[in-house]
């Protein structure tokens with residue numbers, strides 16, 4: 450069982466990588482695709498913090514947990530390349546599930562960049578006394594620990610470390626979420642614009658339209674490789 454799980458965790462991403470994200474035909478490359486050029490987030494400035502999405506091509510946010518006072522802008526920098534990622538608000542209780550409105554708490558829907566790449570996405574912190582939890586909703590990424598937090602307690606049971614451990618506990622049982630488009634707004638922090646192509650500011654409807662389309666295609670393809678990966682895992686076990 451442990452072996453099966455290991456095979457699943459190790460083989461599926463490899464299959465996805467080889468079959469979906471390999472070099473395009475005629476690219477002249479015979480080896481595996483070069484890692485996506487990851488634009489490094491710029492250094493933080495006063496009132497503006499920056500987080501790399503898929504830092505160094507790994508399925509992590511970097512830094513993954515920060516402290517940011519009210520009014521701080523936090524910008525997420527998405528790499529180019531073929532694997533779309535997302536910054537999707539969730540809750541401590543359900544790390545890998547999009548946060549929907551809670552009328553008893555008086556909160557609306559969470560923010561969501563949607564699955565995308567080569568963009569930047571910014572939220573403005575509106576409450577620094579409560580934690581903002583988020584994850585990447587690309588299939589399997591949250592369960593592999595691609596999660597983050599803003600203003601999480603540094604001790605007790607609701608730390609970033611506990612949140613990431615909870616996500617990894619879900620692991621490959623993570624429920625596949627619909628791709629969807631970007632959602633502005635949010636809880637304790639709000640996105641005031643949809644993702645913009647890296648290097649520009651404000652919303653860019655052109656780039657979101659094209660990235661939605663490619664995300665949808667890759668998601669369908671990913672599903673079939675995951676099923677194939679499961680079959681390989683079962684055969685090898």
Ligand SMILES: *[C@@H]1O[C@H](CO)[C@@H](O)[C@H](O)[C@H]1NC(C)=O
Pocket residue numbers: 520521522573574575
């Ligand atoms: C961030 O939100 C605060 C209100 O919470 C507002 O005063 C400030 O102008 C916003 N910052 C930007 C850059 O929009």
Ligand SMILES: *[C@@H]1O[C@H](CO)[C@@H](O)[C@H](O)[C@H]1NC(C)=O
Pocket residue numbers: 551552553554
């Ligand atoms: C909604 O908010 C209330 C009050 O904060 C909380 O007790 C409850 O657990 C929340 N429900 C969900 C589904 O998160």
Ligand SMILES: *[C@@H]1O[C@H](CO)[C@@H](O)[C@H](O)[C@H]1NC(C)=O
Pocket residue numbers: 602603604605
């Ligand atoms: C736990 O964190 C709170 C702030 O979140 C701090 O006030 C308190 O001193 C911390 N306790 C310990 C034992 O570090």
Ligand SMILES: *[C@@H]1O[C@H](CO)[C@@H](O)[C@H](O)[C@H]1NC(C)=O
Pocket residue numbers: 514515516601602603608609610611
């Ligand atoms: C990140 O989380 C760890 C453990 O949860 C904590 O020790 C650390 O202080 C946090 N860093 C920030 C900047 O909150």
Ligand SMILES: *[C@@H]1O[C@H](CO)[C@@H](O)[C@H](O)[C@H]1NC(C)=O
Pocket residue numbers: 630631643657658659661662
């Ligand atoms: C992409 O997402 C944006 C924002 O939600 C939406 O306006 C646009 O229609 C979407 N494009 C496609 C092709 O789905």
Ligand SMILES: [Cu+2]
Pocket residue numbers: 503508533534535585586587590595
């Ligand atoms: Cu991801």
